[in-house]
Amino acid sequence: MTVQVDGRRPKIRVRHLEVFYRRERILGSVSVDIYPGITVILGPSGSGKxxxxxxxxxxxxxxxxxxxxxxxxLDNRDIYAPGTNVPEIRRRVGLVFQKPNPFPLSIYDNVAYGPRRHGTPRRHLDEIVRWSLEQAGLWEEVKNRLRAPAHRLSGGQQQRLCIARALAVRPEVLLMDEPTSALDPLAAARVEGLIARLARDLTVVVVTHDIEQARRLDGRALLFQGGRLLASGPTRRLLSSHRDHHATSRHDPARAT
Ligand SMILES: Nc1ncnc2c1ncn2[C@@H]1O[C@H](COP(=O)(O)OP(=O)(O)OP(=O)(O)O)[C@@H](O)[C@H]1O
Ligand SMILES: [Mg+2]
Known part of the structure; x- marks a missing residue:
């Protein structure tokens, strides 16, 4: 049975998901619903996030x-069903990595990359690039140097560029793996604000080790441990009922032992 949250239907329904690396099961069996808005993924290092x-x-x-x-x-279609158009799935479900990974291209060409691959007519590209950079809160900083190499941007700018690149193909879901952990506090705060804003229109799934960030983003949370889904629910409730399980800060000295 599908449970509606605030009258919303799940965007993604995961059923009996298992992942093996060779013969070792590294994740499973996970069944959970993911709703529009923010979902944060919490859990110790190596837990399967x-x-x-x-x-x-x-x-x-x-x-x-x-x-x-x-x-x-995804909606009502199984993305693992035979015959699935995988590039189309990746267009609808974008992924942003922990470490900003701009292509060795100009700022403009990074953002235009996905639309070009999907055959967007040239005459639309300028507008898409501008819209995507505006959405990512980067337009004002780069509008006069769109042809400059992307690697000349700061780390925080590069991460927003990667978000713009992901947005340019108009995804419905944005997956983000510790998107602020490689950034200084100011850049991290900007990206976090951006995530909160994007979640008004999209389904955003964010892995974070930062409990305060999870609390601020204030959506739903999934807690992983040992390759299993230990709990899911509204973030605040989950954090208060699993105090001991999510002590996973990058700076937690316990991690070093
Ligand atoms: N490509 C791979 N090949 C083999 N094992 C893998 C691979 N990717 C992940 N694993 C294993 O799966 C388990 C879960 O890893 P995963 O990267 O999902 O953890 P995580 O929760 O994201 O950790 P972290 O917080 O450190 O990023 C680990 O034991 C890891 O060694
Ligand atoms: Mg990880």
Whole structure:
């Protein structure tokens, strides 16, 4: 049965998802619904957060030895069903990595990359690039140097560029794997504000080790441990009922032992 939250239907329904690396099960069996708005993914290092996130847009397809079982319904279609158009799934479900990874191209060409690949007519590109950079809160900073190499931007600007690049193909879901952990506090705050804003229109799934960030984003949360989904629910409730399980800050000295 599908439970509606605030009258909203789940955007993604995960059923009996398991991921194996060769013969070792690294994730499973996960069944959970993901709703429009913010979902944060919490859990200690190695608990399966990234593995779960990557399963949501078939990123494991590219890794030799990785096997995914189960179903992931995007709206009502299983993205693992035979005959699925995987590039189309990746267009609808974008992924932003922890470390900004701009292509060795200009700012403009980074953002235009996806639309070009999807055959968007040239005459629309300027407008898409501008819209995407505006959405990512980067337009004002780069509008006079769109032809400059992307790697000349600061780390925080590069991360917003990668978000703009993901937005340019008009995804419905944005997956983000620790998008602020490589940024200084000011840049992280900007990206966090951006995430909150994007979640008004999209389904955004964010892995974070930052409990305060999870609390501020204030949506729903999934808590992973040992390759399993330990709990899910509204973030505040989940944080108060699992105080001991989510002590996963990057700076937690316990992690170093
Ligand atoms: N490509 C891979 N090949 C083999 N094992 C993998 C691969 N990716 C992940 N794993 C294993 O799966 C488990 C979960 O890893 P995952 O990267 O999902 O953890 P995580 O929760 O994202 O951790 P972190 O917080 O450190 O990023 C780990 O034991 C890891 O070694
Ligand atoms: Mg990870």
């Amino acid at each position: 990234t593995t779960f996130l990557r399963a949501l847009n078939r990123m494991h397809d590219a890794v030799v030895g990785m096997f995914v079982y189960g179903k992931v319904f």
